[in-house]
Amino acid sequence: MENPVTERYPIAFRLYPYVRSPDQDAVTPVRHKVIVVGAGPVGLATALDLGRRGIPVLVLDDHEGPGLGSRAICFAKRTLEICDRLGAGEAMLAKGVQWNTGKVFHDDRLLYEFNLLPEDGHAFPAFINLQQPWFEKFLHDGVVKAQEEGALIEIRGRNRIDSITRHNDHVSLDIMTPDGAYQVEADWLVACDGARSPIRKMLGLGFEGRVFEDNFLIADVKMKADFPTERWFWFEPHFKSGDSALLHKQPDDIWRIDFQLGWSIDRAKELEPENIRARVSAMLGPEVEYELDWCSIYTFQCRRMEKFRHGPVLFAGDSAHQVSPFGARGANSGVQDADNLGWKLALVANGLAPDTLLDTYDEERVFGADENIANSTRSTDFITPKSAVSKLFRNAVLDLAETLPFARTVVNSGRLSVPCTYDGSRLNGPDLPGLPARTRPGSPCPDAPVGTEWLLRLIGGDFVLLAIDADVPENFAAHGIALKTLAVSAKENRALEERYLGGAKSAVYLIRPDQHVAARWDRFDAVAVSAALARAIAKD
Known part of the structure; x- marks a missing residue:
């Protein structure tokens, strides 16, 4: 056998x-509706979303499970939602270490601390720390x-893609x-095969961006410690273990430590x-x-593909975009991405939306990637100043930050991940002036308590x-779509009032299946809602 897996x-x-799959014994290649390549966090989330929407999906991975090592550990509130x-x-919430607070140090001085979730009334914390293998396992449990x-x-392990046409x-x-080679076909293929994406390379597609000339050492250590469950970041730490350092807790008494090593290092020696x-x-x-x-040891890059859609x-x-780990944006x-793509691909596959709806996946998530790359690049430039002058400026800012809030x-030290608001998306419908800016069309719905329930759980995925x-x-x-209706009251519900009404007495929101706002009005109007729905599925 050539090139065994x-x-x-x-x-x-x-x-x-x-x-062994029956497809391997088929006389002609079996045609699948959707094939997802890669069973990591993004591939599993994509498959799970599509499958729950009734779309048959096949996942192919060249391994049989997640690899050892924590890798990604910081999962944000929106990801948990x-x-x-x-x-x-x-x-995930039960296993993960919950945290909302971060502290920033310079040398041995605490400059300030911050709270990433300063308001109550959310089902999930700002972040949890959870090792990536556990994150993948819980998604796989959801698949089962x-x-x-x-x-x-269906997930097929040790199925490696060798070529694509x-x-x-x-x-x-x-x-x-x-057991050897076989062939399959798919109406659509979603490549979730990582930063080195074989699919991207097989198709000869570019991956442009910036490589940062610095190295960082990750050391996950197991210890009993009394440190609080907070994110601690040091600039020029007094313990001299690196130009910067990061410490935070994971489950099972594991602590993540990052050290900035510089560019000219002997990797083997450092490890x-x-x-x-x-x-x-x-x-x-x-x-x-x-x-x-x-x-x-990792060296990071900020780059992306020019387009995230190439026909089917x-x-x-990471196959589409890559950022530095500071800010937990990867x-x-x-x-x-999976959240944005799932409902769109399901509607197109079921004939309820035109193929052009998939173009808006590219438009909206390229917009999101550019936002993440910009934030990630600014973080990296501040953490790793490239000249004596920029370092002098950086340290002056740190000195001021100890006493001056501005x-x-x-x-x-890494602008931490927040969900993207799709301002300017062609799927956005009308807005009602005077309603809160945080829930304008294109924005992700903020959670709020509704009786004994949570708003986002009541909204669901339709x-x-x-x-x-x-x-x-x-x-x-x-347009062939039955809308779920959800009537709630903001009376005696301050969180709902502040997040969705502002000073208004009432409002009607059209919410997309990815829980982003499509349009909003002061009252229900059938013609207006129908037009906004058509726009939201690219039918207008």
């Missing part, structure tokens, strides 16, 4: 062991549950397995356990006992007419 790294959880809609949020409920989701209305794939221990011990103190759990092939997550933005807005102290019909359908 072998494991390139050890597996944390063997979630989808290789099983998306995973909650997919049936995995509660397990969805399969039991009838979702047509793109046609006008489908793709053909050559796949290698432990020697005694050298890693020297840096960690200098930070924690010689009396602290710990074990090294996982270590890696769509790119999501996996979080990838899950938001200077803290300039300090950038098109929804949200009526706040306004009358709406119990049933409304247009």
